[in-house]
Amino acid sequence: MSCGVFPELNMAYNPSDHPRASTIFLSKSQNDVREKRKSLFINNHGTGRRKYSSCSTIFLDENTVSQPNLKYTIKCVALAIYYHIKNRDTNGGMLVEIFDEKLHPLTKSEVPLDYNQQDPEQKQIYRFVRTLFSAAQLTAECAIVTLVYLERLLTYAEIDICPGNWKRIVLGAILLASKVWDDQAVWNVDYCQILKDITVEDMNELERQFLELLQFNINVPSSVYAKYYFDLRSLSESNNLSFPLEPLSREKAQKLEAISRLCDDKYKDLRRAVRKRSASVENLSGSRWVPAILS
Template sequence: MSLLALALESNPSDHARASTIFLSKSQTDVRDKRKSNHINHISHVSPGPMSKKYSSCSTIFIDDNTVSQPNLKSTIKCVTLAIYYHIKNRDSGRSLDIFDEKLHPLSREPVPDDYSRVDPEHKLIYRFVRTLFSAAQLTAECAIVTLVYLERLLTYAELDICPANWKRIVLGAILLASKVWDDQAVWNVDYCQILKDITVEDMNEMERHFLELLQFNINVPASVYAKYYFDLRQLADDNNLSFPLEPLNNQRAQKLEAISRLCEDKYKDLSQTAMRRSCSADNLIGIRRSNAVLS
């Protein structure tokens, strides 16, 4: 087998046998927490009844006190925790200008001077993703597909998700996942209504770059989806998080594969045409506008 074939088979977003990147990046922290908990347990003797057990990771218990789908909320917590470990345990700071928040801000508020040096807390990542999913009424399955696309981008383009680019990379992954998975695709202009200050032209440009970096490969095999699902369950267990979402059944698995392959073919057709800088794939995926966004 060639080195190229071996490299492709080691990509978790394409092959079910390859280990997910986020789970491996979380293991160092998990081992350290378990070691710390073990030391604290054997060094502390309490004469009374055992006290309530709390997670050693103080940033993962988030209660936004809103009426929401519990499965969706739990899934977003786990997916954003995976993103948190990607950022915290990144290999370097490899990025591209199109994802730099200083060069392409998402709001009119000034970007802090230390925006590229301070790692975001898990709750900040959660709130950013939760806002988008709530406003666009996206599903828990869409959150998992978002993580697949994110890891595919990092491996295909040899990038790192870091403090300077995490918001735009996550936004790009959500943008594609919502078009491929959800029945009512959210158009780029809808996300502009959610984020308010970002322009449609910027969204289209970012989408175009994201697709090109993915080599227009947006196919998500059911086996890959299942692997990400179970690795997220493992991440949840390691961090004392609830993750009640049921595994993908056969019918929905077939739907995911069929839709993602169809969309991939359409995107590839688009790549063979003259693609203007303002071009978007909104007209290719889902002809229905979503009414779910906040205006």
């Protein structure tokens, strides 16, 4: 795949852009939810007692995150990522290089040979996301924007999130979401203080290629945010998880859309440079450049 050159997308099915399109994570969770409910019914038949799904117990954690809303929102977002990985369309296969943990390891530890075969547990995903959010002091709203960017990447780039790339995809989504949403700027070098073995150059390249694969569309309409909020709440209810975060207020919705526009201006120069660089490739391939910001 060549960054900066993309086939025409069927945007009618892109949930990260359109409020009426169903989120991918919720649809991927449905089979598991039905199986759990069936199992509950069988186990409880004739007992007169209600048993709960064990899914929530995997998240039990004695540590306290700074905000209760943040803790439970991260649990739900981690569960959404888990379903993306577990119910992905392909098994293994080629990875986009910048997200490949074998080629770009996050630690100095040796990457196992089967690094792209073993699905992570929900608790592992939660701990990874929680560590970044806690150390960078990010908000619960930022976690939802992270999920929007993650699903947008998977749709635009037509890739799956899998055991060998999930950490770097999630990191890239968090990196971008933290710059779009949070008032307190988090620089790439700050993440290098959290992930001690990663370089600033690697972080910069991860951000650049993530943006290219998003076609520089970092706009998050409040209607799309609201859809992800309610679908995460549905996911939490299906898995007996708390989800206390309130929907966006009018003020926060206006802030989200205003910041999205400001960040779009910030990336215009980079977008123009990428378009100029890829122009000759476009002429050869016949592919059409899709506008960066969708109305």
